[in-house]
Amino acid sequence: MDFLFYMGDVFTPINFGLLLLGTIGGLILGATPGLSPTMAVALLIPFTFQLEPQQGLILLGAAYTSTVAGGAVSAILLKIPGAPANIATTLDGHTMATKGEGAKALQLSFIASAIGGLFGVFLLIFLTPVLAQWALAFGPSHLFWLAILGVTVIGTLDSSSVVKGLLSGCIGLWLATIGFDDIMGAQRFIFHPAVSGGINVIPALIGLFAIPQVITMFTKGRSSDDAEIINVKKHPIRFAFAEVFKRKMALTIGTITGSIIGLIPGVGGQIAGLVAYDQSKKFSKESEKFGTGHSEGVIAAESANNAMVGPSLVPLLTLSIPGSPTAAVLLGGLLIHGIFPGPDLFMNYPQVAWTFIDSMLIGQLLMCIFGLYIAGLAASVARVPHAVMAAIVLGLAVFGSYSVQNSMGDVYVMATLGLAMYFLERFGFSAAPLVLGLILGPIAEANFIQGSMIANATVGTGTYFFTGWLNWLLILIVLASISYSVWMEIMARRYTTKDDAVAKEEALP
Amino acid sequence: MTDLPRNQHIIASGLIACVGVSIAYISFTQEPADAFIFPRLISSVFAVLAIWTFVKAVLGRTKVGNGINGQAMRNMLPGLIVTIIYVYWAAKSLGFYTATTIAFFVLLSLYDPAPHSDIKSWGKRILITAGFMAVMYGLFAQLLNVFTPREIFF
Numbered sequence: 001m002d003f004l005f006y007m008g009d010v011f012t013p014i015n016f017g018l019l020l021l022g023t024i025g026g027l028i029l030g031a032t033p034g035l036s037p038t039m040a041v042a043l044l045i046p047f048t049f050q051l052e053p054q055q056g057l058i059l060l061g062a063a064y065t066s067t068v069a070g071g072a073v074s075a076i077l078l079k080i081p082g083a084p085a086n087i088a089t090t091l092d093g094h095t096m097a098t099k100g101e102g103a104k105a106l107q108l109s110f111i112a113s114a115i116g117g118l119f120g121v122f123l124l125i126f127l128t129p130v131l132a133q134w135a136l137a138f139g140p141s142h143l144f145w146l147a148i149l150g151v152t153v154i155g156t157l158d159s160s161s162v163v164k165g166l167l168s169g170c171i172g173l174w175l176a177t178i179g180f181d182d183i184m185g186a187q188r189f190i191f192h193p194a195v196s197g198g199i200n201v202i203p204a205l206i207g208l209f210a211i212p213q214v215i216t217m218f219t220k221g222r223s224s225d226d227a228e229i230i231n232v233k234k235h236p237i238r239f240a241f242a243e244v245f246k247r248k249m250a251l252t253i254g255t256i257t258g259s260i261i262g263l264i265p266g267v268g269g270q271i272a273g274l275v276a277y278d279q280s281k282k283f284s285k286e287s288e289k290f291g292t293g294h295s296e297g298v299i300a301a302e303s304a305n306n307a308m309v310g311p312s313l314v315p316l317l318t319l320s321i322p323g324s325p326t327a328a329v330l331l332g333g334l335l336i337h338g339i340f341p342g343p344d345l346f347m348n349y350p351q352v353a354w355t356f357i358d359s360m361l362i363g364q365l366l367m368c369i370f371g372l373y374i375a376g377l378a379a380s381v382a383r384v385p386h387a388v389m390a391a392i393v394l395g396l397a398v399f400g401s402y403s404v405q406n407s408m409g410d411v412y413v414m415a416t417l418g419l420a421m422y423f424l425e426r427f428g429f430s431a432a433p434l435v436l437g438l439i440l441g442p443i444a445e446a447n448f449i450q451g452s453m454i455a456n457a458t459v460g461t462g463t464y465f466f467t468g469w470l471n472w473l474l475i476l477i478v479l480a481s482i483s484y485s486v487w488m489e490i491m492a493r494r495y496t497t498k499d500d501a502v503a504k505e506e507a508l509p
Numbered sequence: 510m511t512d513l514p515r516n517q518h519i520i521a522s523g524l525i526a527c528v529g530v531s532i533a534y535i536s537f538t539q540e541p542a543d544a545f546i547f548p549r550l551i552s553s554v555f556a557v558l559a560i561w562t563f564v565k566a567v568l569g570r571t572k573v574g575n576g577i578n579g580q581a582m583r584n585m586l587p588g589l590i591v592t593i594i595y596v597y598w599a600a601k602s603l604g605f606y607t608a609t610t611i612a613f614f615v616l617l618s619l620y621d622p623a624p625h626s627d628i629k630s631w632g633k634r635i636l637i638t639a640g641f642m643a644v645m646y647g648l649f650a651q652l653l654n655v656f657t658p659r660e661i662f663f
Contacts, residue, residue: 050653160573163558163565167525170555174532177548186544189535218588219581222622387620388637391613394592398600398609399645403655408601415596419589427521428574445547452546 002346003125003361006354009054010362018055019359022062023366027374029063030070030082032389037067037083038326039209043393045202045333046400053337053349057356060333062363064326065117065309069367072109072302077102085305088273092290092297099293107240107372108295109302114368115244116255116303120310121361123259127311128346128357131318135343138319140451141465145474147444150321152478153264155433156485165485168429172437173444175199175417183449194409201332203401203414204438208431209325210397211418217390237372243295250280250296251303258307263314276304310360317341317353320443325432328439336404514576518566521576522559529559587619604660606646614638 009015022044029040041060048056071082076093089109096105138146151173155165178189179198190196244251257276280300281290290297313330315321320342322328334341345353401414421431455464465471533552536545565571591612599608614634623630649655 047648047653163562164573167555167558167562170529170551170558173551174548174555177551181544184541184544186539186541188539188544188548189532214592215585215589218585218620221580221584222620385621387617387622390588390620391616392641394595394616395609395613395641395645398596399605399649399655399657402600402605402657403649403653406656408658411596411600415592419593423521423577426574426577427518428571441551448547448550 002129002350003354003358006351007358009351009355010058010359015055015058015355015359018051018059019062019363020366020370022059023066023363024370024374026063026066027070027073027367027371030067031073032082032384035067035082035213035389035393036209037064037071037085038329039213039393040067041326041329041333042202042205042209043396043400045205045329045336046403048333049336049403053334053339054352054355056333056337057330057352058359060330061356061360062366064330065306065360065363066367066371068305068309069110069113069117069302069371072113072298073106073371076105076109076298085273086301088277088301088305089298091277091301092292092294093301095291095293096295096298101293104240104243104295105298107237108244108298110368110371111240111244112251112254112299112303113306113371114364115251116258116305116307117309117364117367118361119255120259120262120307121357121364122310123263124310124313124317124360125357127263127314128317131314132343132346135318138343138470140447140454141468142470142474144444144447144451144465145471145478146319146321147440147447149474149478149481150315150440151433151437151444153481154325154436155430156481160430160489161428162482162485162489164428165430165433166482168424168431169433169437172434172439173441174437175204175434176438176441177445182446192412194412197409199413199417199438200404200410201439202336202404203410204417205329205332205435206397206401207414207416207418208421208435209329210393211415212422212425212431214390214394214397215419215422217386217393220386223386244299247296247299249283250300253280253283254300254303255307258304259311261304262308262311272304272308273301276300306364317345318343322436322439325435328432328435331439514574515566515569515571517576518571518574519563522563522566522571526556526559526563529556532556588616591615591619601658602661604662605657606642607660607662609645610638610642613641 010019026037026040029035030037041064044060044063048059051059068083068085071086072089072093073082075081075086075089076097079090079094081087081090093105093109096102151169152166155169156162174189176199178195180186180196181188187196254276257279258272261272261275277290277297277300280296281287284290284296286294286296312324312327316327316331318341320331320340322331331341339345339349339352397414397418398411401410402408404410421429421434424434425431451464452461455461458464459467466475529552532548533556536548536552539545562571595608595612599612602608603611617634617637618625621630621634623633625631649657
């Protein structure tokens, strides 16, 4: 019950103020189409430099939680999902809004998000210390395989092409080797003075997530968003609470599906929402009403996409393996404060770890309360023209990456990686595995070298890295994730026409 | 897939394959060899996957990635040019605040859907730019104490 011991720290004036700021700001950012939770958190990192580690994490955690929920506002009122996680919400949420039930849909979405989110954070609270204890037994070979697992799982599950996903992971792993070698001090791949100290993770993250979005906004030209904000009529909140608890099946399916999907590295909120929606429809007594503005659709989708937030941090806090791109960005936020998550995080920095987790718990409640009140404002912000949004994000990206080390080199790295990522994305590559490779590369290399040294002095490299049940298990999961993705790709091609695939890709932001 | 994306895929995957092979070559030839053990491992997989992707592109078997069409390219080009000039030259030479103000205003003027003939729209753009720069100055110069390169005008 350590989390109760540190609960009071969340309510210090600064911590609570930051929690409020992150929650309200996150709700507004989340409602803005094109500003994904990952990008919002990446742009916020520079603002945490001058804060204490737990304060910085409270801000980032609150932003993460509420951007996912805030995306429902534009999904319901504008039929534009604020984030990929809210795609399933548009199916019934917007239809409800067009029927004059916009307020009800928003209330249901925030209440369901809070319930799902609370369950997810409780899972994080109870699973993390157990897994952290177990992870203490990990040696260099296991940590090496875990890092490889992180890259391959995201590379294969998060990409539409297994080969391109793995290739993105390799590019990230290679980028991580640029700079001076830690052991020999030798220069590696230093082709420009800007990268002589290696590639700093924060500017890289800002560039990889923000710049492709900026260019995507440029490609829309001088077009304006024709989406109309639907007026919201008043709806008593007590009826929304009664409705959510009346639809127990949808709430339970959404919450459990989201939590399980959150625990699997690489499988994001978008999938959680869609799977929960689909399962709720299958088990519902009113399945024919789904898609026509049925409250169960909103409850299932929103409870799922917020329930996955807490569990998605379990691999990060226990094994230092980020389970999602946003978790990878949070890892960046931890590293700049000299905190390395992993098995000993709860022993060395219990205050930081537990205050952060507790703040996510309180943040879910704040998100529900404020979400209901600022939905109208958030929807208006969602209509900010692309031109303004692109210019704001570009300015923030330049200032943010410069402020990391007061270095122009970081700005050049940010812009170069961002520009390259935009073009890579147009050819089917994904940023998530590249980021994971960049972040996990040093972990993989350090443990590979350490393991090789132990192996050379003892049993030999082959035996050290390829024997033992835990090594086998990790290798098996790596191979299974690749095989599963290849199989899914073949199946998808067999049953999808080329026109379908093109239409699906064109629909992506 | 039409010829245009196919050609684009061949060029893009060809470039990536060149990078992959170059990295592998450097990893296996540079000294001290001990510093390149891990890069050798990574670059070998990188090169193999990159060549595979290139071969698939040449054979026209690429299944994902729509490339960039002419309209999107025409739309993005002005913004891209402004971004490149802003980031790689103006920010350092003119100073962050001066360069950001100019880049922000130019981007708004290029992409704002409001008609250019409307005087009011220009006033709105100037106001938005001024508001944004005031927020940026407050955040980075006053709150975070970030020392940016010297400004050309002040």
